[in-house]
Amino acid sequence: xxxxxxxxxxxxxxxxxxxxxxxxxxxxxxxxxxxxxxxxxxxxxxxxxxxxxxxxxxxxxxxxxxxxxxxxxxxxxxxxxxxxxxxxxxxxxxxxxxxxxxxxxxxxxxxxxxxxxxxxxxxxxxxxxxxxxxxxxxxxxxxxxxxxxxxxxxxxxxxxxxxxxxxxxxxxxxxxxxxxxxxxxxxxxxxxxxxxxxxxxxxxxxxxxxxxxxxxxxxxxxxxxxxx
Amino acid sequence: xxxxxxxxxxxxxxxxxxxxxxxxxxxxxxxxxxxxxxxxxxxxxxxxxxxxxxxxxxxxxxxxxxxxxxxxxxxxxxxxxxxxxxxxxxxxxxxxxxxxxxxxxxxxxxxxxxxxxxxxxxxxxxxxxxxxxxxxx
Numbered sequence: 001x002x003x004x005x006x007x008x009x010x011x012x013x014x015x016x017x018x019x020x021x022x023x024x025x026x027x028x029x030x031x032x033x034x035x036x037x038x039x040x041x042x043x044x045x046x047x048x049x050x051x052x053x054x055x056x057x058x059x060x061x062x063x064x065x066x067x068x069x070x071x072x073x074x075x076x077x078x079x080x081x082x083x084x085x086x087x088x089x090x091x092x093x094x095x096x097x098x099x100x101x102x103x104x105x106x107x108x109x110x111x112x113x114x115x116x117x118x119x120x121x122x123x124x125x126x127x128x129x130x131x132x133x134x135x136x137x138x139x140x141x142x143x144x145x146x147x148x149x150x151x152x153x154x155x156x157x158x159x160x161x162x163x164x165x166x167x168x169x170x171x172x173x174x175x176x177x178x179x180x181x182x183x184x185x186x187x188x189x190x191x192x193x194x195x196x197x198x199x200x201x202x203x204x205x206x207x208x209x210x211x212x213x214x215x216x217x218x219x220x221x222x223x224x225x226x227x228x
Numbered sequence: 229x230x231x232x233x234x235x236x237x238x239x240x241x242x243x244x245x246x247x248x249x250x251x252x253x254x255x256x257x258x259x260x261x262x263x264x265x266x267x268x269x270x271x272x273x274x275x276x277x278x279x280x281x282x283x284x285x286x287x288x289x290x291x292x293x294x295x296x297x298x299x300x301x302x303x304x305x306x307x308x309x310x311x312x313x314x315x316x317x318x319x320x321x322x323x324x325x326x327x328x329x330x331x332x333x334x335x336x337x338x339x340x341x342x343x344x345x346x347x348x349x350x351x352x353x354x355x356x357x358x359x360x361x362x363x364x365x
Contacts, residue, residue, distance in 0.1 A: 139282050146260050147285065150278045151323050153258025168291035169364055171272035172357045178269045 004140065028141055035134045042127045049120040056113040063110055066103040070096055229335050229342075230279055231255060231263040237339040238265065238346075246340070247347035265346060273353050275346055284333040286345055288353040293325040295364050304363035311356075317345055318352045329353055 073096045080089040238251035245251070250268035255261060256276075263277040276287045296304060308320040308327075318329040329352055331345045357364075 139280070143280050143283065143285070146278055146280045147287075147323060149259040150262045150276060150285075150287075153256050153260060153262050154264070154276055156258065157256045157264070167365075168295055168357045169361055172354065172361070174272050175270050175354060182269065 025145075028138070028145070031134070031138055031141070035131060035138060038127060038131050038134065042124065042131060045120060045124050045127065049117065049124065052113060052116050052120060056110065056117055059106055059110045059113055063103065063106045066099055066106060070099050070103060073099065229284060229337065231261050231277060234277060234279075234284075234339065234342055235263055238343065241343070245343065247343055249347055249350070251343075251346070267347070267350050270350055270354070273350065273357075275349055277346075279335070282335050284335060284337060284342065285330060286333070286342075286349050287321075287323070287328050287330040288349055289323075290327045290329060290353065290357060290360075291364060292327075296327075297363055297365060300363045304360065307360070307363075315352055315356075317348045329356060 073092055077089050077092040077096065080086075080092060232255075235253035235255065238253050241251060252266045252268070254264045254266075256264050260278055265275045265277060267275075273288055276289075278285050278287075312319050315329070318331045321328045321330050329349065331349050333342060333345055337345075
Protein backbone atom coordinates (compact mmCIF):
# COMPACT_ATOMS: atom_id res chain seq x y z
CA UNK A 1 0.00 0.00 0.00
CA UNK A 2 1.36 3.40 -0.91
CA UNK A 3 2.03 5.92 1.83
CA UNK A 4 -0.66 8.23 0.44
CA UNK A 5 -3.22 5.44 0.55
CA UNK A 6 -2.28 4.69 4.15
CA UNK A 7 -2.70 8.29 5.23
CA UNK A 8 -5.90 8.60 3.26
CA UNK A 9 -7.25 5.53 5.02
CA UNK A 10 -6.17 6.85 8.41
CA UNK A 11 -7.92 10.19 7.84
CA UNK A 12 -11.06 8.56 6.44
CA UNK A 13 -10.99 6.06 9.27
CA UNK A 14 -11.86 8.83 11.68
CA UNK A 15 -8.52 9.48 13.31
CA UNK A 16 -9.23 13.14 12.74
CA UNK A 17 -10.14 13.98 16.31
CA UNK A 18 -7.96 16.82 17.47
CA UNK A 19 -5.05 15.56 19.52
CA UNK A 20 -5.35 12.04 18.19
CA UNK A 21 -2.31 11.04 16.25
CA UNK A 22 -2.92 10.03 12.63
CA UNK A 23 0.45 8.42 12.37
CA UNK A 24 1.62 5.74 14.74
CA UNK A 25 4.72 7.25 16.34
CA UNK A 26 6.21 3.81 16.90
CA UNK A 27 5.74 2.89 13.24
CA UNK A 28 7.46 6.12 12.25
CA UNK A 29 10.43 5.32 14.47
CA UNK A 30 10.68 1.84 12.97
CA UNK A 31 10.52 3.35 9.50
CA UNK A 32 13.28 5.82 10.38
CA UNK A 33 15.38 2.91 11.65
CA UNK A 34 14.78 1.07 8.39
CA UNK A 35 16.01 4.08 6.45
CA UNK A 36 19.14 4.28 8.61
CA UNK A 37 19.74 0.55 8.08
CA UNK A 38 19.34 0.96 4.34
CA UNK A 39 21.82 3.83 4.42
CA UNK A 40 24.30 1.73 6.37
CA UNK A 41 23.97 -1.05 3.81
CA UNK A 42 24.56 1.49 1.11
CA UNK A 43 27.75 2.72 2.75
CA UNK A 44 28.95 -0.88 3.11
CA UNK A 45 28.09 -1.65 -0.52
CA UNK A 46 30.11 1.37 -1.63
CA UNK A 47 33.09 0.19 0.42
CA UNK A 48 32.75 -3.29 -1.09
CA UNK A 49 32.64 -1.76 -4.54
CA UNK A 50 35.88 0.10 -3.90
CA UNK A 51 37.60 -3.11 -2.83
CA UNK A 52 36.28 -5.10 -5.76
CA UNK A 53 37.33 -2.37 -8.18
CA UNK A 54 40.84 -2.36 -6.70
CA UNK A 55 41.03 -6.12 -7.22
CA UNK A 56 39.68 -5.67 -10.72
CA UNK A 57 42.53 -3.28 -11.54
CA UNK A 58 45.17 -5.60 -10.06
CA UNK A 59 43.83 -8.60 -11.95
CA UNK A 60 43.60 -6.64 -15.15
CA UNK A 61 47.28 -5.66 -14.80
CA UNK A 62 48.19 -9.27 -14.08
CA UNK A 63 46.30 -10.46 -17.18
CA UNK A 64 48.17 -8.07 -19.46
CA UNK A 65 51.47 -8.98 -17.85
CA UNK A 66 50.86 -12.70 -18.46
CA UNK A 67 49.81 -11.99 -22.02
CA UNK A 68 53.05 -10.11 -22.69
CA UNK A 69 55.11 -12.84 -21.06
CA UNK A 70 53.44 -15.52 -23.17
CA UNK A 71 54.23 -13.52 -26.31
CA UNK A 72 57.83 -13.03 -25.25
CA UNK A 73 58.27 -16.74 -24.57
CA UNK A 74 56.68 -17.64 -27.87
CA UNK A 75 59.40 -15.48 -29.46
CA UNK A 76 62.08 -17.33 -27.45
CA UNK A 77 60.66 -20.70 -28.52
CA UNK A 78 60.75 -19.83 -32.22
CA UNK A 79 64.34 -18.53 -31.80
CA UNK A 80 65.33 -21.86 -30.17
CA UNK A 81 63.69 -23.75 -33.04
CA UNK A 82 65.57 -21.55 -35.53
CA UNK A 83 68.79 -22.59 -33.86
CA UNK A 84 67.66 -26.21 -34.00
CA UNK A 85 67.62 -26.57 -30.19
CA UNK A 86 64.53 -28.76 -29.92
CA UNK A 87 64.96 -29.56 -26.21
CA UNK A 88 65.26 -25.88 -25.23
CA UNK A 89 62.21 -25.13 -27.37
CA UNK A 90 60.25 -27.84 -25.50
CA UNK A 91 61.35 -26.42 -22.15
CA UNK A 92 60.15 -22.96 -23.23
CA UNK A 93 56.88 -24.47 -24.50
CA UNK A 94 56.30 -26.03 -21.07
CA UNK A 95 56.81 -22.61 -19.50
CA UNK A 96 54.33 -21.14 -21.99
CA UNK A 97 51.77 -23.83 -21.12
CA UNK A 98 52.00 -23.04 -17.42
CA UNK A 99 51.77 -19.30 -18.20
CA UNK A 100 48.67 -19.95 -20.29
CA UNK A 101 47.02 -21.88 -17.46
CA UNK A 102 47.65 -18.96 -15.12
CA UNK A 103 46.46 -16.54 -17.79
CA UNK A 104 43.13 -18.32 -18.19
CA UNK A 105 42.64 -18.47 -14.41
CA UNK A 106 43.32 -14.75 -14.08
CA UNK A 107 41.11 -14.06 -17.10
CA UNK A 108 38.24 -15.91 -15.44
CA UNK A 109 38.79 -14.02 -12.20
CA UNK A 110 38.75 -10.75 -14.11
CA UNK A 111 35.47 -11.62 -15.82
CA UNK A 112 33.85 -12.53 -12.56
CA UNK A 113 35.16 -9.29 -11.00
CA UNK A 114 33.76 -7.27 -13.90
CA UNK A 115 30.38 -8.89 -13.38
CA UNK A 116 30.64 -8.17 -9.66
CA UNK A 117 31.43 -4.52 -10.22
CA UNK A 118 28.49 -3.97 -12.50
CA UNK A 119 26.20 -5.87 -10.13
CA UNK A 120 27.34 -3.78 -7.16
CA UNK A 121 26.94 -0.55 -9.13
CA UNK A 122 23.39 -1.53 -10.05
CA UNK A 123 22.65 -2.46 -6.47
CA UNK A 124 23.97 0.85 -5.16
CA UNK A 125 21.95 2.84 -7.67
CA UNK A 126 18.81 0.90 -6.79
CA UNK A 127 19.42 1.32 -3.05
CA UNK A 128 20.02 5.04 -3.44
CA UNK A 129 16.71 5.42 -5.26
CA UNK A 130 15.00 3.38 -2.59
CA UNK A 131 16.45 5.41 0.27
CA UNK A 132 15.39 8.65 -1.49
CA UNK A 133 11.89 7.24 -1.89
CA UNK A 134 11.77 6.15 1.77
CA UNK A 135 12.85 9.64 2.79
CA UNK A 136 10.07 11.17 0.69
CA UNK A 137 7.52 8.82 2.25
CA UNK A 138 8.80 9.61 5.72
CA UNK A 139 8.45 13.31 4.94
CA UNK A 140 4.81 12.72 3.94
CA UNK A 141 4.16 10.89 7.20
CA UNK A 142 5.94 13.45 9.35
CA UNK A 143 4.27 16.42 7.65
CA UNK A 144 0.85 14.84 8.10
CA UNK A 145 1.64 14.31 11.74
CA UNK A 146 3.05 17.80 12.14
CA UNK A 147 0.03 19.47 10.51
CA UNK A 148 -2.26 17.44 12.71
CA UNK A 149 -0.38 18.41 15.87
CA UNK A 150 -0.11 22.04 14.75
CA UNK A 151 -3.87 22.11 14.20
CA UNK A 152 -4.35 20.76 17.71
CA UNK A 153 -2.05 23.45 19.12
CA UNK A 154 -3.85 26.19 17.17
CA UNK A 155 -7.27 24.95 18.27
CA UNK A 156 -6.14 24.71 21.91
CA UNK A 157 -4.78 28.23 21.67
CA UNK A 158 -8.11 29.55 20.44
CA UNK A 159 -10.02 27.70 23.13
CA UNK A 160 -7.74 28.83 25.95
CA UNK A 161 -7.57 32.35 24.56
CA UNK A 162 -11.37 32.43 24.80
CA UNK A 163 -11.48 33.74 21.26
CA UNK A 164 -13.14 32.03 18.37
CA UNK A 165 -12.22 31.70 14.76
CA UNK A 166 -14.46 34.15 12.97
CA UNK A 167 -16.76 33.21 10.17
CA UNK A 168 -14.91 33.76 6.88
CA UNK A 169 -17.33 36.35 5.55
CA UNK A 170 -17.26 38.28 8.83
CA UNK A 171 -13.47 38.29 8.75
CA UNK A 172 -13.43 39.58 5.21
CA UNK A 173 -15.92 42.34 5.99
CA UNK A 174 -13.89 43.43 8.97
CA UNK A 175 -10.67 43.50 6.97
CA UNK A 176 -12.32 45.41 4.16
CA UNK A 177 -13.83 47.87 6.62
CA UNK A 178 -10.37 48.42 8.11
CA UNK A 179 -8.89 48.96 4.67
CA UNK A 180 -11.71 51.37 3.78
CA UNK A 181 -11.21 53.18 7.05
CA UNK A 182 -7.49 53.48 6.38
CA UNK A 183 -8.07 54.78 2.87
CA UNK A 184 -10.68 57.26 4.10
CA UNK A 185 -8.27 58.53 6.73
CA UNK A 186 -5.51 58.92 4.15
CA UNK A 187 -7.83 60.81 1.86
CA UNK A 188 -9.10 63.02 4.66
CA UNK A 189 -5.56 63.78 5.73
CA UNK A 190 -4.63 64.74 2.20
CA UNK A 191 -7.64 67.01 1.92
CA UNK A 192 -6.90 68.62 5.23
CA UNK A 193 -3.34 69.16 4.19
CA UNK A 194 -4.49 70.80 0.97
CA UNK A 195 -7.06 73.01 2.66
CA UNK A 196 -5.25 74.05 5.79
CA UNK A 197 -1.71 73.41 4.84
CA UNK A 198 0.97 76.08 5.04
CA UNK A 199 1.26 76.01 1.30
CA UNK A 200 -2.32 77.18 0.74
CA UNK A 201 -2.17 79.89 3.40
CA UNK A 202 1.14 81.28 2.29
CA UNK A 203 -0.04 81.41 -1.26
CA UNK A 204 -3.11 83.36 -0.17
CA UNK A 205 -1.06 85.77 1.98
CA UNK A 206 1.40 86.35 -0.77
CA UNK A 207 -1.40 87.04 -3.21
CA UNK A 208 -2.80 89.59 -0.76
CA UNK A 209 0.67 91.15 -0.31
CA UNK A 210 0.74 90.32 3.40
CA UNK A 211 3.49 88.75 5.42
CA UNK A 212 7.22 88.66 5.69
CA UNK A 213 9.25 89.49 2.66
CA UNK A 214 11.81 86.89 1.80
CA UNK A 215 15.33 88.12 2.31
CA UNK A 216 17.04 88.48 -0.99
CA UNK A 217 20.54 89.47 -2.00
CA UNK A 218 19.35 92.93 -2.96
CA UNK A 219 17.62 93.53 0.37
CA UNK A 220 20.70 92.36 2.29
CA UNK A 221 22.91 94.68 0.24
CA UNK A 222 20.49 97.57 0.85
CA UNK A 223 20.70 96.89 4.61
CA UNK A 224 24.53 96.88 4.64
CA UNK A 225 24.65 100.09 2.64
CA UNK A 226 22.26 101.75 5.09
CA UNK A 227 24.64 100.93 7.97
CA UNK A 228 27.62 102.53 6.30
CA UNK B 229 15.46 27.41 9.63
CA UNK B 230 13.21 27.40 12.70
CA UNK B 231 10.18 29.41 13.78
CA UNK B 232 12.27 31.54 16.15
CA UNK B 233 14.53 32.91 13.46
CA UNK B 234 11.47 33.58 11.29
CA UNK B 235 9.77 35.42 14.18
CA UNK B 236 12.92 37.40 14.94
CA UNK B 237 13.28 38.46 11.31
CA UNK B 238 9.64 39.47 10.86
CA UNK B 239 9.44 41.35 14.15
CA UNK B 240 12.63 43.24 13.33
CA UNK B 241 11.45 44.15 9.85
CA UNK B 242 9.33 47.13 10.88
CA UNK B 243 9.16 49.64 8.09
CA UNK B 244 11.91 48.04 6.05
CA UNK B 245 9.57 45.31 4.83
CA UNK B 246 9.69 45.04 1.05
CA UNK B 247 6.16 43.65 0.98
CA UNK B 248 4.77 46.77 2.68
CA UNK B 249 3.23 44.83 5.57
CA UNK B 250 3.76 44.94 9.31
CA UNK B 251 4.09 41.45 10.74
CA UNK B 252 3.34 40.39 14.28
CA UNK B 253 4.49 36.97 15.46
CA UNK B 254 3.30 34.94 18.43
CA UNK B 255 4.63 31.45 19.09
CA UNK B 256 2.03 28.87 20.08
CA UNK B 257 3.11 26.06 22.37
CA UNK B 258 2.16 22.46 21.66
CA UNK B 259 3.53 19.13 20.46
CA UNK B 260 4.76 20.99 17.41
CA UNK B 261 5.95 24.56 17.57
CA UNK B 262 3.71 26.86 15.60
CA UNK B 263 4.14 30.54 14.87
CA UNK B 264 1.01 32.64 14.58
CA UNK B 265 1.65 35.56 12.24
CA UNK B 266 -0.73 38.44 11.73
CA UNK B 267 -0.43 41.20 9.20
CA UNK B 268 -1.52 44.63 10.36
CA UNK B 269 -5.11 45.29 9.35
CA UNK B 270 -5.71 41.60 8.66
CA UNK B 271 -5.77 40.24 12.20
CA UNK B 272 -8.86 38.14 11.40
CA UNK B 273 -6.89 35.93 9.01
CA UNK B 274 -3.75 34.84 10.83
CA UNK B 275 -1.12 32.67 9.17
CA UNK B 276 0.24 29.66 11.01
CA UNK B 277 3.78 28.58 10.29
CA UNK B 278 5.35 25.29 11.28
CA UNK B 279 8.72 23.91 10.33
CA UNK B 280 9.29 20.21 9.68
CA UNK B 281 12.46 18.29 8.78
CA UNK B 282 12.43 19.36 5.15
CA UNK B 283 9.82 22.06 4.68
CA UNK B 284 8.25 25.21 6.03
CA UNK B 285 4.46 25.15 6.01
CA UNK B 286 2.44 28.36 6.03
CA UNK B 287 -1.30 27.83 6.56
CA UNK B 288 -4.29 30.16 6.60
CA UNK B 289 -7.68 28.82 7.59
CA UNK B 290 -10.45 29.98 5.31
CA UNK B 291 -13.78 28.63 6.53
CA UNK B 292 -15.36 25.64 8.22
CA UNK B 293 -17.53 22.98 6.67
CA UNK B 294 -20.48 24.53 8.55
CA UNK B 295 -20.08 27.76 6.56
CA UNK B 296 -20.44 26.07 3.18
CA UNK B 297 -23.79 26.16 1.33
CA UNK B 298 -24.44 22.41 1.19
CA UNK B 299 -26.13 22.46 -2.19
CA UNK B 300 -23.11 24.17 -3.78
CA UNK B 301 -20.36 22.22 -2.02
CA UNK B 302 -19.40 20.04 -5.02
CA UNK B 303 -19.23 23.08 -7.30
CA UNK B 304 -17.07 24.92 -4.77
CA UNK B 305 -14.61 22.03 -4.61
CA UNK B 306 -14.36 21.90 -8.38
CA UNK B 307 -13.60 25.62 -8.50
CA UNK B 308 -10.93 25.07 -5.83
CA UNK B 309 -9.25 22.45 -8.01
CA UNK B 310 -9.45 24.73 -11.01
CA UNK B 311 -8.07 27.68 -9.05
CA UNK B 312 -5.27 25.66 -7.45
CA UNK B 313 -2.76 26.20 -10.24
CA UNK B 314 -3.49 29.79 -11.23
CA UNK B 315 -3.27 30.93 -7.59
CA UNK B 316 0.29 32.13 -7.04
CA UNK B 317 2.36 30.17 -4.50
CA UNK B 318 -0.61 28.89 -2.49
CA UNK B 319 -2.73 25.75 -2.74
CA UNK B 320 -6.09 24.72 -1.32
CA UNK B 321 -6.24 22.15 1.43
CA UNK B 322 -8.59 20.72 3.99
CA UNK B 323 -7.60 20.07 7.59
CA UNK B 324 -10.26 18.28 9.60
CA UNK B 325 -13.48 20.18 8.92
CA UNK B 326 -11.71 23.39 7.90
CA UNK B 327 -10.73 24.54 4.45
CA UNK B 328 -7.38 26.25 4.18
CA UNK B 329 -4.82 27.57 1.77
CA UNK B 330 -1.17 26.88 2.35
CA UNK B 331 2.26 27.38 0.91
CA UNK B 332 5.14 24.95 1.40
CA UNK B 333 8.72 26.15 1.17
CA UNK B 334 11.96 24.20 1.16
CA UNK B 335 13.76 24.31 4.50
CA UNK B 336 16.63 26.07 2.73
CA UNK B 337 14.47 29.08 1.78
CA UNK B 338 15.74 32.52 2.71
CA UNK B 339 13.95 34.77 5.18
CA UNK B 340 13.00 37.23 2.46
CA UNK B 341 11.47 34.36 0.46
CA UNK B 342 9.45 33.41 3.52
CA UNK B 343 8.32 37.03 3.94
CA UNK B 344 7.23 37.11 0.29
CA UNK B 345 5.39 33.81 0.71
CA UNK B 346 3.50 35.14 3.74
CA UNK B 347 2.46 38.36 1.99
CA UNK B 348 1.21 36.45 -1.06
CA UNK B 349 -0.59 33.91 1.12
CA UNK B 350 -2.37 36.70 2.97
CA UNK B 351 -3.38 38.44 -0.27
CA UNK B 352 -4.59 35.11 -1.66
CA UNK B 353 -6.68 34.36 1.43
CA UNK B 354 -8.54 37.67 1.16
CA UNK B 355 -9.11 37.25 -2.58
CA UNK B 356 -10.26 33.66 -2.14
CA UNK B 357 -12.83 34.47 0.53
CA UNK B 358 -14.08 37.34 -1.60
CA UNK B 359 -14.33 35.18 -4.72
CA UNK B 360 -15.85 32.18 -2.94
CA UNK B 361 -18.39 34.11 -0.88
CA UNK B 362 -21.22 32.89 -3.11
CA UNK B 363 -20.59 29.37 -1.82
CA UNK B 364 -20.63 30.46 1.80
CA UNK B 365 -23.42 31.13 4.25
